[in-house]
Amino acid sequence: MSEALKTITPAKDWAPDSWQRKTAGQQATYPDPKALDGAVYHLSQMPPLVTSWEILTLKEQIAEAQAGKRFFLQGGDCAEVFGECEPSIIANRLKVLLQMSLVLLHGLEMPVVRIGRFAGQYAKPRSEDTETRDGLTLPSYRGDIVNSPEFTPEARTPDPSRLLTAFSCSAMTMNFVRALVDGGFADLHHPEYWDLGWVEHSPLADEFHRIADSIGQSVRFMETITGQQPGSLRRVDFFTSHEALHLHYEQAMARRVPRQWGYFNLSTHFPWIGMRTAELDGAHVELFRGLRNPLGIKIGAGMSSDWLKGLLRTLNPDNEAGRIVLIHRMGANKVGDHLPALIEAVKATGSPVLWVCDPMHGNTEKTASGYKTRRFSNIQAEVEQAFDVHAACGSRLGGVHLELTGENVTECIGGARELAEQDLQRCYKTTVDPRLNYEQAIEMAMLVVRKRRS
Ligand code: PEP
Numbered sequence: 001m002s003e004a005l006k007t008i009t010p011a012k013d014w015a016p017d018s019w020q021r022k023t024a025g026q027q028a029t030y031p032d033p034k035a036l037d038g039a040v041y042h043l044s045q046m047p048p049l050v051t052s053w054e055i056l057t058l059k060e061q062i063a064e065a066q067a068g069k070r071f072f073l074q075g076g077d078c079a080e081v082f083g084e085c086e087p088s089i090i091a092n093r094l095k096v097l098l099q100m101s102l103v104l105l106h107g108l109e110m111p112v113v114r115i116g117r118f119a120g121q122y123a124k125p126r127s128e129d130t131e132t133r134d135g136l137t138l139p140s141y142r143g144d145i146v147n148s149p150e151f152t153p154e155a156r157t158p159d160p161s162r163l164l165t166a167f168s169c170s171a172m173t174m175n176f177v178r179a180l181v182d183g184g185f186a187d188l189h190h191p192e193y194w195d196l197g198w199v200e201h202s203p204l205a206d207e208f209h210r211i212a213d214s215i216g217q218s219v220r221f222m223e224t225i226t227g228q229q230p231g232s233l234r235r236v237d238f239f240t241s242h243e244a245l246h247l248h249y250e251q252a253m254a255r256r257v258p259r260q261w262g263y264f265n266l267s268t269h270f271p272w273i274g275m276r277t278a279e280l281d282g283a284h285v286e287l288f289r290g291l292r293n294p295l296g297i298k299i300g301a302g303m304s305s306d307w308l309k310g311l312l313r314t315l316n317p318d319n320e321a322g323r324i325v326l327i328h329r330m331g332a333n334k335v336g337d338h339l340p341a342l343i344e345a346v347k348a349t350g351s352p353v354l355w356v357c358d359p360m361h362g363n364t365e366k367t368a369s370g371y372k373t374r375r376f377s378n379i380q381a382e383v384e385q386a387f388d389v390h391a392a393c394g395s396r397l398g399g400v401h402l403e404l405t406g407e408n409v410t411e412c413i414g415g416a417r418e419l420a421e422q423d424l425q426r427c428y429k430t431t432v433d434p435r436l437n438y439e440q441a442i443e444m445a446m447l448v449v450r451k452r453r454s
């Protein structure tokens, strides 16, 4: 482990529940606080979902990405739901992420940090606390960890037992992903295992197969010249992430581990703070301050330079490498105006960060027929501008954060297959934000490569 990771001092006046002294945004109001306490206690006794070794390995990989030696890929559903904790959805999402990482690895000629938005992405921030339909007002749906989306009083009442269901679904997802990744599914000799139906008839199929063949050849070549046994490249690293929004859940998973100082959030490798809960003096920043995990911070156009500097001071006082990933999500029409000042502000702090572009959350719109969608052209435009803005400021865009699925949904408009507004109703499944389907996701990886090489 690098020296930088060893010399950090633990956060002062911090405990897993010290966030409770602060104002917490985006939390559910439970009708029975005792039942909530019971669920939190129960959770705190459960075995962890990840280990501190894995978390520290990821931190080292992020430090390498900060140094320009790796590209960072984070993707998955906007919101996982309990009803989709099933094998084909989990495997297809993993396949798409593996395929994208292959395209990036090949095109950028560098290793990729692979992070799924899954095994815990069950809590959602909402713009309103309540929703009114036909004169009836009920609590908003806050993700399956809190309540259920149907518009009935029973479904919308926050239910603490859902914390345990979220934990179980996360554990089952994690278990299946680990088994797939360790069991040969992620074998670089066999990218054909990751094929989804689209490959035969997609306009991008030939390009993907060329890349896959070329990787297969390189792997065999490397094994030959280094004398490694065939099969030593059978396994790739894969990490998990979610928005650490539900503070009671995250508190229960903040643990000490033997022979390590401080606390780790053992519910995920890479928790992030959402745009709506990043107040400097808020409860989320307080909880994150005491965790040793690498941390993501979402940054929108409303983030000021002083606010961002304050976050870096609080969350990374020792300027530790690998600790902070700044995920900007401005929108294609704002990134050019708002990003340069933030890049300069961060440079002035000397804090090492990894800059990542989330081109999804600033580009959401509603169609006339009421669908929440995103245009592929805007997503592409934001990513491409982000590369240019960083280069112009002497900085580097080190990765992308995408909402995507391995299913053939029609939620975002455009892409190689030119999905139109009328196509949205054909297969629109998301309960929250529109996701790239598998074909649009692979295309995005190819466009990132094209842009980086241009
Ligand atoms: C999200 O990532 O789903 C999300 C809500 O993002 P943001 O906090 O950037 O709006």
Ligand code: MN
Residues within 6 Å of the ligand: 078, 079, 361, 403, 432, 433
């Ligand atoms: Mn989202």
